[in-house]
Amino acid sequence: MKTVSYSLDDETAAGIKDIAKRSKMSSSDVVRSMYSRMHLENTLQEMQAKSASLLEKLSLNTEDDVANYAKSKT
Numbered sequence: 001m002k003t004v005s006y007s008l009d010d011e012t013a014a015g016i017k018d019i020a021k022r023s024k025m026s027s028s029d030v031v032r033s034m035y036s037r038m039h040l041e042n043t044l045q046e047m048q049a050k051s052a053s054l055l056e057k058l059s060l061n062t063e064d065d066v067a068n069y070a071k072s073k074t
Helices: 010-023 027-057 063-072
Strands: none
Touching (some): 010 027
16 A cells, blocks of 8 residues: 645635544545545546437436336346
């Protein structure tokens, strides 16, 4: 594992420390978890953007529309 150093404002540093304490995690684990969550959110946003035109073409406007479409294809 690589050790890195970042500058944080006092409020952010204190917030990470507080989350770590309440979660019984290390500050490094909290930062890794936040990175993983942001990475997942960005990936999902990219997938949504890439699929938007196909969903529109298929008139799938809601999650229920997508679920019903998927059921009809099985």
